[in-house]
């Protein structure tokens with residue numbers, strides 16, 4: 001990356017450093033708190049390692065696209081050409097990165113990925129029906145089924161020493177007991193699992209046998225580390241295409257969650273025909289700025305994201321080494337995302353999340369991710385490496 005293409009950071013923290021990693025390394029806790037994200041403002045005094053935001057600034061093409069949009073005062077409803085372009089850019093991205101050919105007319109905009117789950121529960125799940133959520137899960141999946149009039153069925157992952165395994169027999173059982181919708185998170189927040197083709201095929205066989213439906217949340221797909229390969233579940237074969245609703249976004253990989261733009265991919269022709277024909281009945285809009293940022297991310301963001309993934313790869317290594325050296329803690333190294341789920345049950349702490357917050361590190365409590373993560377904490381390692389080292393020091397020292 002040459003000097004001109006360096007990413008904008010919040011505020012002027014460049015301090016003369018001209019490489020991506022050097023600029024990120026130079027950010028201090030005070031810089032990050034002054035920059036004012038949710039992650040850094042909710043717990044004054046603590047290092048923000050909880051909500052899934054990154055501290056790495058923004059890819060320059062995205063920054064330019066946002067500025068152009070605001071400069072042109074396009075802050076009303078998204079213009080027609082933006083909508084068409086978003087569909088085209090998403091289709092190009094899926095083909096280029098995932099070898100998945102999707103018709104543009106099957107791609108719709110959403111404000112965010114969670115609205116995709118609302119759509120799926122509202123239109124394609126029987127009222128009151130059971131929704132299967134493999135746990136540990138992304139926190140809202142624990143609550144949203146109930147909020148929208150459904151029943152949550154937790155399907156705990158089988159946690160080994162080195163990997164998390166999907167419970168295929170359990171899936172068979174809960175479908176047989178009347179569940180119809182599986183919420184598949186791939187890559188899987190908070191465990192960082194990237195499902196293999198064989199695993200997805202086994203899931204497909206079970207879902208198909210029970211005439212089930214899958215909501216595939218692929219928001220973390222661009223954040224896969226070398227050695228793993230993301231496969232979109234609906235891209236697997238005609239059967240998965242038919243029984244899947246997919247939601248994705250550039251928002252996690254490019255830190256754009258506040259701009260409210262996600263994509264819904266409807267590969268079941270019935271779903272697509274229904275959704276496309278509802279006119280004013282579909283109130284789930286996006287924003288012109290969010291669309292412009294997403295188009296720039298999908299078309300021009302990859303060089304920046306490559307730098308981010310390199311940086312995160314080294315951060316992941318640091319977390320894995322430090323956690324392995326602390327007695328009573330254990331983590332299965334994530335293949336994707338910037339989140340590490342750490343098993344603290346060996347520490348003998350009543351409330352590990354509260355303990356670490358008292359010692360200056362704000363983490364997510366595992367119990368919010370389901371019973372399978374009771375006694376765990378989730379650490380967001382998308383921060384400058386010296387700050388991450390300080391967070392790990394604080395955690396380790398708190399146990400002395």
Ligand SMILES: Cc1ncc(COP(=O)(O)O)c(C=O)c1O
Pocket residue numbers: 052111112113114115138185189217219220249251252257262
């Ligand atoms: C797996 C997963 N799904 C959905 C979301 C939320 O995305 P959105 O803000 O687009 O609803 C997140 C946010 O971290 C996530 O990790």
